[in-house]
Amino acid sequence: MxxxxxxxxxxxxxxxxxxxxxxxxxxxxxxxxxxxxxxxxxxxxxxxxxxxxxxxxxxxxxxxxxxxxxxxxxxxxxxxxxxxxxxxxxxxxxxxxxxxxxxxxxxxxxxxxxxxAGKKISALAITEPSGGSDVANLRTRARREGDHYIVSGEKTFITSGMRADYLTVAVRTGGEGPSGVSLLLIEGDTPGLSRTKLKKMGWWASDTATLHFDECRVPVENLIGEEGQGFKIIMQNFNSERMGMAASCTAYARVCLDEAIAYAKERKTFGKPIAQHQVIRHKIVDMAQKVAASQAMLEMLAWRLGQGESPVAEICMMKNQATQTMAHCASEAVQIFGGAGFMRGVKVERIYREVKVNAIGGGTEEIMKDLASRQMGL
CATH class of the missing domain: 1.10.540.10 (Acyl-CoA dehydrogenase/oxidase, N-terminal domain)
Structure with a gap:
């Protein structure tokens, strides 16, 4: 379009x-x-x-x-x-x-x-076993000892966690709540850092891990921003992450649409391509409608960001719009493929397995609705 x-x-x-x-x-x-x-x-x-x-x-x-x-x-x-x-x-x-x-x-x-340059891998480490979206209450501790921070705690569900050379890690340097959160850059070869690979429903090619910090010594100069200002930096990061996820999810939905159209034109039942059956045509139109709406919303939001606006509520709704569109289109594409869609190796099967990580990562759909409602003054 x-x-x-x-x-x-x-x-x-x-x-x-x-x-x-x-x-x-x-x-x-x-x-x-x-x-x-x-x-x-x-x-x-x-x-x-x-x-x-x-x-x-x-x-x-x-x-x-x-x-x-x-x-x-x-x-x-x-x-x-x-x-x-x-x-x-x-x-x-x-x-x-x-x-x-x-x-x-x-x-x-x-x-x-x-x-x-692609020589080193960078990852973000915020989520902990005790929670993800509740950043203000994270538990990983960093206590100051001279010219080092001593870091202890765990992070989990970390994308690129097994191979990352640089980890941007949210830690607690102060008291409770958001004002006690800071960000540290921790190098992958730091003594006391160990990693456990995680098996997942989808994103199999991604090295996702739990990170264990056991009295890791991190130079004070690796503090990102001021001490106690990490929460604000993390929140700024989320808007960009959510726009990126929304763009990807909308595109995955379009891939499902394109694959479904191609398959429906080729696959025949009862003597004709299944694309000629009304029920299949209607499924495809519903998919196309949702993809077009999501893409239009995404591009308008991108334009507004380029104008200097910060439409937080709309970004939250955009992420949900995109993940729900992806979920619908992935499900319908697999249904159109029938048994072939249940087999590993086709795009629609991979995308179907990857729906939930997008609806959860970067802020769950429920958190997005709650944040949007508060931005709307509710």
Whole structure:
């Protein structure tokens, strides 16, 4: 569908992304999903086409990018129907913005160029076994001892957690509540840090982990922002993460729609393609309607962000709109595929398994509704 928001520069990058995904990801998506990981070399290849640097400062190897360039990147990656690859390949988009925004200059200079070049992996570590969305009550402790913080606690469900070289970790440096939360950059080879790989319903190619911090010594200069200001930085990070997830989920829904249309034209029952049965045509129209509505809402929100607005309530609703659209389209696509949709190796089956992680990660649908309602003054 034509959109007034994309320039020739956006479309040129879309073509670069489409060729990259078709050559470097799509042929291996099923293989990597079954293996539970993808080659680290993919990070370097992604850096070479400018993907990893989008939106980061140019002085560290980044590339200036507006909201629509980020949408192009997210939605072209989704064409492979391999959320596990996309989530870990792009984990720096939630792990590194706090570094770029608030870390000391020497820390930025050390970490960001390596991450944006694809040589090191960056991850964000906030969720704990005791809870995820309730950031203000996290329990991982960091006590000051001279020129180090001593970190003890656990984080879980951490994307890129097994391989990350740089971990942006939310810790409690002060008292209870949000004012006691800080952010630390913890390097992956820090003594006392151990990792446990997690098996998941979906995103199999993503190395998701529980992290254990046992009296880890972290230099004070690795503090991101001021002590006690971590909660604010985390909240700023969430808006960007949720827009990225919304763009991806809308695109996964479109993949399901496209795959369902292609299958319905080919598969025959009772002497004719199933696309000629009214019940199938109606399913496809419902899918197309939801995808179009989600894409329109996404692009309008991206435009508003570009105008300097901060529409928090609408971003929360956008994430829910996109995850619910993805859920509907994935379910209907599998239904249209019938038995073939239940078999591993097809895009719609992978996407169906990845619905729930999107409805939970980055803020659950329930949390999104509650936050939106409060932003609306209710």
């Amino acid at each position: 034509a959109s007034p928001f994309y320039t020739s520069e956006h479309e040129a990058f879309r073509e670069v992304m489409r060729r990259f995904v078709a050559k470097e990801i799509e042929p291996y998506a099923h293989q990597w999903d079954e293996a539970g990981e993808f080659p680290r070399e993919l990070y370097v290849k992604a850096s070479e086409i400018g993907l990893l640097g989008l939106g980061f400062p140019e002085e560290y190897g980044g590339i200036a990018a507006d909201q629509f360039m980020k949408i192009v990147a997210s939605q072209e990656l989704a064409r492979a129907g391999a959320g596990g690859v996309s989530s870990s390949l792009m984990s720096h988009t939630i792990g590194s913005p706090p570094i770029a925004r608030a870390a000391r200059p020497e820390v930025k200079a050390r970490a960001l160029p390596e991450v944006l």
